Amino acid sequence: MELMAGAPTRRRDQILVEAARLFARHGFHGTSIDGIGAAAGVSGPAIYRHFPSKEGLLAEMLVGISEYLLDGARAIITAHPDPGERLTALIDFQVDFALHRPELITVQDRDLASLPDDSRRRVRALQRAYVEVWEDVIARVGPPRSTDEVRTAAHAAFGLMNSTPRSASHTSPQVAGPVLATMVRAAVAA
Amino acid sequence: MELMAGAPTRRRDQILVEAARLFARHGFHGTSIDGIGAAAGVSGPAIYRHFPSKEGLLAEMLVGISEYLLDGARAIITAHPDPGERLTALIDFQVDFALHRPELITVQDRDLASLPDDSRRRVRALQRAYVEVWEDVIARVGPPRSTDEVRTAAHAAFGLMNSTPRSASHTSPQVAGPVLATMVRAAVAA
DNA sequence: CCGTCGTGTGAACGCTCGCTAACGTCTCGT
DNA sequence: ACGAGACGTTAGCGAGCGTTCACACGACGG
Numbered sequence: 001m002e003l004m005a006g007a008p009t010r011r012r013d014q015i016l017v018e019a020a021r022l023f024a025r026h027g028f029h030g031t032s033i034d035g036i037g038a039a040a041g042v043s044g045p046a047i048y049r050h051f052p053s054k055e056g057l058l059a060e061m062l063v064g065i066s067e068y069l070l071d072g073a074r075a076i077i078t079a080h081p082d083p084g085e086r087l088t089a090l091i092d093f094q095v096d097f098a099l100h101r102p103e104l105i106t107v108q109d110r111d112l113a114s115l116p117d118d119s120r121r122r123v124r125a126l127q128r129a130y131v132e133v134w135e136d137v138i139a140r141v142g143p144p145r146s147t148d149e150v151r152t153a154a155h156a157a158f159g160l161m162n163s164t165p166r167s168a169s170h171t172s173p174q175v176a177g178p179v180l181a182t183m184v185r186a187a188v189a190a
Numbered sequence: 191m192e193l194m195a196g197a198p199t200r201r202r203d204q205i206l207v208e209a210a211r212l213f214a215r216h217g218f219h220g221t222s223i224d225g226i227g228a229a230a231g232v233s234g235p236a237i238y239r240h241f242p243s244k245e246g247l248l249a250e251m252l253v254g255i256s257e258y259l260l261d262g263a264r265a266i267i268t269a270h271p272d273p274g275e276r277l278t279a280l281i282d283f284q285v286d287f288a289l290h291r292p293e294l295i296t297v298q299d300r301d302l303a304s305l306p307d308d309s310r311r312r313v314r315a316l317q318r319a320y321v322e323v324w325e326d327v328i329a330r331v332g333p334p335r336s337t338d339e340v341r342t343a344a345h346a347a348f349g350l351m352n353s354t355p356r357s358a359s360h361t362s363p364q365v366a367g368p369v370l371a372t373m374v375r376a377a378v379a380a
Numbered sequence: 381c382c383g384t385c386g387t388g389t390g391a392a393c394g395c396t397c398g399c400t401a402a403c404g405t406c407t408c409g410t
Numbered sequence: 411a412c413g414a415g416a417c418g419t420t421a422g423c424g425a426g427c428g429t430t431c432a433c434a435c436g437a438c439g440g
Contacts, residue, residue: 027304030218030219034427043390045389045429045431048429049387053428054429113217114216114217148362148365148366151361152357152360152366153369153373155356155357156369156374157373158356159349159352160350166348167341167342171341172338175339175342183343184377186380187374187380190376190377201417223398232419234398235419236419238398244399382438389432392429395426397426398426400424401421404418407414408413408416410412
């Protein structure tokens with residue numbers, strides 16, 4: 001019935017992309033399998049040829065995001081020993097991600113609780129490692145602060161940079177990017 | 191069966207409080223009417239003695255938040271003509287709200303899309319007016335910026351202050367409050 | 381040329397959920 | 411004292427959803 005022209009894992013990726021968009025818009029529980037299928041050009045249960053379950057789909061999405069971010073942070077660590085340059089690189093990395101994939105930002109902090117226990121633990125561990133990279137560099141560049149204050153500052157910095165899902169619809173990445181980078185740099189230095 | 195001792199609208203308020211907690215934790219679609227009832231000490235359909243529907247409950251919650259914030263902002267405007275003092279008051283107001291009612295922060299920007307059309311329009315109008323107050327004062331205190339930049343800065347400031355749902359579980363309001371206030375002030379001035 | 385595999389389909393099952401219905405009870409004004 | 415109304419209960423309906431099943435079909439290696 002379907003022509004099935006060419007590409008190998010195209011469908012799978014398309015399903016992930018469309019699912020991210022729908023999860024960001026309606027939430028995990030507000031999105032139906034049939035809806036994801038329709039958005040991806042297939043109908044309903046075809047999803048189960050590529051993913052074991054709706055939760056499994058979400059798990060792959062969130063684990064993928066967390067691994068991408070942590071890998072990026074680790075690459076920056078080895079590439080930039082100097083705290084100042086390291087912070088700059090981390091900011092550019094996170095702002096770039098937040099500007100270009102706002103749906104993933106939304107899904108990551110909205111639907112983490114919808115993951116099954118083991119995947120959620122995995123994602124949380126990856127996120128914790130990523131946050132620790134930031135806490136480490138924030139503790140080095142700013143004024144002396146307690147660990148609690150540093151942790152709060154790190155989460156605040158993420159909140160600032162991850163505001164893109166609310167503002168990116170009004171503004172282009174070219175103008176929003178420098179604004180966010182400047183603001184977060186001033187915020188962590190304060 | 192129930193003793194029904196004393197208080198008049200106690201149940202109603204308790205339902206709203208518990209619903210906010212559950213919506214924040216599991217999302218609107220991930221929370222059941224029976225679950226809300228159980229958390230409030232009643233069972234299931236008793237909710238409909240106080241609210242017309244599940245969506246109506248959410249609507250009252252979100253409209254209440256938006257009105258509270260806008261009313262507070264307007265009071266600050268009339269009380270503080272000076273831009274610098276006005277910004278300080280707005281920051282204290284928003285940070286205080288974010289620190290003491292983090293669940294409402296979460297629900298407001300997560301479940302807005304689950305509202306029926308008319309309530310959603312109403313909440314959006316209130317939010318827009320609140321954001322405009324912030325844009326106005328940010329445009330006055332910071333360096334010269336385009337309207338797009340100011341809008342981005344305003345959303346970034348909210349993102350920073352509203353990071354409390356992710357950090358408040360680790361840290362007390364007494365330590366987080368000053369950190370957030372200092373950071374957002376530096377961020378908007380940058 | 382044919383069996384297997386990958387990928388799609390529509391139908392159906394079972395469960396959950398929002399909401400209504402029918403009914404009981406406590407409080408309170410007249 | 412008693413009818414009304416506020417507030418609670420349990421039972422059940424109807425719809426939607428995640429998932430499974432039985433089946434179809436093109437691609438491809440032997």
